[in-house]
Amino acid sequence: MSDTPPPQTAFSRIVLASGSPRRRELMEQAGYSFDVIPADPSVECGVCSSETPPELVARHAFRKAEDVSRQVDAGMVIAADTVAACRGQILGKPEDRDHARQMLKMLAGTQHAVFTGVCLWSLPDQRASLDVCCTQLQMEAIDDATIEAYLDSDRWVGKAGAFGYQDGNDWLQILSGSPSNVVGLPMERLQEMLASFAETAQAIDVSARQAPLVDIERPSS
Numbered sequence: 111m112s113d114t115p116p117p118q119t120a121f122s123r124i125v126l127a128s129g130s131p132r133r134r135e136l137m138e139q140a141g142y143s144f145d146v147i148p149a150d151p152s153v154e155c156g157v158c159s160s161e162t163p164p165e166l167v168a169r170h171a172f173r174k175a176e177d178v179s180r181q182v183d184a185g186m187v188i189a190a191d192t193v194a195a196c197r198g199q200i201l202g203k204p205e206d207r208d209h210a211r212q213m214l215k216m217l218a219g220t221q222h223a224v225f226t227g228v229c230l231w232s233l234p235d236q237r238a239s240l241d242v243c244c245t246q247l248q249m250e251a252i253d254d255a256t257i258e259a260y261l262d263s264d265r266w267v268g269k270a271g272a273f274g275y276q277d278g279n280d281w282l283q284i285l286s287g288s289p290s291n292v293v294g295l296p297m298e299r300l301q302e303m304l305a306s307f308a309e310t311a312q313a314i315d316v317s318a319r320q321a322p323l324v325d326i327e328r329p330s331s
């Protein structure tokens with residue numbers, strides 16, 4: 111149970127459109143009352159050519175919210191998508207241990223970024239808002255033994271970039287940005303988005319299902 115008072119929202123029901131345990135924990139820790147309806151995994155359809163990391167997470171977050179919005183009569187649907195980005199490559203969830211090893215070797219000794227797209231979708235009025243947050247991280251030049259020990263822990267499973275910031279490894283530091291954004295949901299930004307939703311949300315043409323424009327936050331260089 112959280113000691114902080116539950117956040118006040120104007121919505122009769124909040125639905126977290128996610129199967130991510132990390133997102134659920136973040137929402138619980140912040141004191142939100144919500145139901146969970148995961149989006150169908152098929153809405154994440156990989157990287158389109160020339161798509162940047164923020165464009166990808168915005169598109170995926172929108173598609174997840176859209177999918178779950180079809181199952182909700184009234185309330186607010188919250189969806190998110192997280193990737194790591196390093197040396198021009200987008201790192202999603204690793205497929206297996208070898209894939210996780212490749213990702214960790216690529217990230218070791220680098221400054222890299224984690225992007226999370228967040229989409230809010232209200233029902234029954236079919237309005238949405240979309241935003242992307244970026245956190246910059248530094249991973250120390252970890253050796254093979256450290257990588258194998260981390261792989262043995264299985265903590266990389268289901269995590270973008272094959273690492274869990276929440277695991278508290280001393281070889282991973284945040285340089286700038288939100289810690290909760292790395293773990294899958296930027297809680298400070300989410301609260302702002304909920305508070306300003308009435309003014310900022312855009313009507314969705316439900317036949318076209320076009321994502322609202324998003325002013326994407328660029329990583330600072």
Ligand SMILES: Cc1cn([C@H]2C[C@H](O)[C@@H](COP(=O)(O)OP(=O)(O)OP(=O)(O)O)O2)c(=O)[nH]c1=O
Nearest residue numbers: 128129130132191192269270273274275293294
């Ligand atoms: C970088 C990083 C990611 N993650 C997690 C958050 C997300 O669960 C996951 C990224 O995958 P996502 O595809 O964003 O989310 P998901 O498939 O887990 O859940 P859903 O689509 O149903 O919402 O990586 C961490 O837990 N810690 C980290 O440090």
